[in-house]
Amino acid sequence: MRKYLLKRIFYLFLTLFIVATATFFLMKLMPGTPLQNEAKLTASEKASILAQYGLDKPVWLQYFIYIGGIFKGSLGLSFQFSDQAVSYLIGSRMGPSMQLGGQAMVVGVIFGIILGAVGAIRKDTWADRLATVLSILGIAVPSFVLAILLQYYLGLKLGWFPVAGWEGFAYTILPTLALAASPLAETARFIRTDMVDVLSSDYIELAKAKGLSKFGIVYHHALRNSLIPMVTLIGPLAAALMTGSMVVENIFSVPGIGEQFVKSILVNDYPTIMGVTIFYSALLCLLLLLTDIVYGIIDPRIRLSGNGD
């Protein structure tokens, strides 16, 4: 198990290194420079500013300087926010993003499981079809469309929730709902397919023969067995939440990393783009690793396989 973990952690760093390299060069291919009011600057002013940030050097040298910085534990300084450290920027904006992501994940997965289970138990009835339609909508409608619709109807028209901002729990509800739609739909589809399979298996037949109630069978036997493959979905769901949150945070003016990220792309804030990308990648890789560990915990067959059973 330890050997396995060490190997996985090595791969994690390798992945991050490749992501950093690819992002760096892709970013350099973007049009524009980080300079504001570029047209008004003289050539010598431009050159001195670029030199100050090391942007006058050849790209490959900039790359090595940057990677060297990462190995020293520094993500560099932001261009746009008067030379704040990127790591500080990410740290200070992580809270709202994590809260939104976490809330959306919990809401999405819980309601997704319920929706999927209802679909499977009431297979081929109106309840199943309704669940299917809802989950197709959840996957097909992008989070930003849903965000705007929620903002307009629940926020503006009905006035139930604040339209935008970040001043308390009420402000988190609409962005959470907008973000939760996709994981909810994914979970529901996944659980339904899986549970239909599980419900037709022999051990469910045996559970029926024991005289367990329908609820008891689903709760004690079907759910756990359907949830095991579901764990593999956590990684992709987290990815969807992260990418979704970038746009949704912007729409609801949530002071999170996603909002920061979009802004930094618009102004060519190279260190921030790099920093946030690496941060997101690291988070995703960690979640995938966590997924595999959790998988082992809930499925006893995997847990002990390392002990040569």
Added chain:
Amino acid sequence: MENPENIIEVRNLQIDFHTYAGEVKAIRDVSFDLRKGETLAIVGESGSGKSVTTRSLMGLLAPNAVIKSGSIMFHDEDIIKKSEKDMQHIRGKDIAMIFQDPMTSLDPTMRIGLQIAEPLMKHKGLKKKEAVAQALEMLKLVGITDPENRINDYPYQFSGGMRQRIVIAIALVCYPEVLIADEPTTALDVTIQAQILDLMKDLQNRIDTSIIFITHDLGVVAGMADRVAVMYAGKIVEYGTVDEIFFNPQHPYTWGLLNSMPTLDTEGGSLSAIPGTPPDLLDPPVGDAFAARSDYAMKIDTEKEPPFFKVSDTHYAATWLLHPDAPKVTPPAEIVRRQKKFATMQKPEAPIKHETKE
């Protein structure tokens, strides 16, 4: 109940399955009794309806199955008329079931102790701790070595034979009056089969349960059953005591079954098989369903359904060959040999006394 010795009385059971192709008449007018403490084997090939029949006793038919008519009396109550909720109180408590494949019939993510304890928690209202303690006793009873430690193991940590012992422990933990064993040894290799059968017989004596044993393996039946019912195409075609079915069979289908069973004194190198395939139950044939595959079919077999003819007080067969006007036929050589043996068996000991019915 027509007979106080009976624990289950099935009368004129008829079950159809709705399919896209039409109504499959899976069970066509089946009647049988199960007596207290006996083992009744239901024998027949795949699709003959033996599993469907027993599933109806548990109220566990597939959603597309319809019970067209008939009754299943258990404790003077008709199981068919019971609600799903009522059936949940019978299943696992009064009537329990063992399934064919022990590799897939245990929940892979639950410790076996809890799986055995579940029926106790449901039916006897025991707390988890007490139920698991009784599960441990049950594990000892079914012969799992080192039960104190193994009770916390998961199914994948057991071999097929051990898993079937666990399935048996689950089925018997509430001391049911009826145990339905649906081909419990088919998925096991032969040495393990014998162990499981011995275990079942031993436990039957200890906890005094009646067993309905479904199988297509006549070899298993011989050592296990008191009485045998032979099913073909959704009907029982012959039933009697185990000796009567093995040594004095009357229905050509039973002849075919016995003839295709290898015995130690099978002469020559080849086994005979029953030619053809079972009839399509979407549109069951008129008359004796086996006629198309039978070397002994007569004209009436394709026209009129044979009633049960009495062979002895305990032995009945539905074949026109037993009609007084039917021509005398000579069964296959192997059957003749068996019948000769039956004649000698009859002399020294009297046939087992059973109440007559019908």
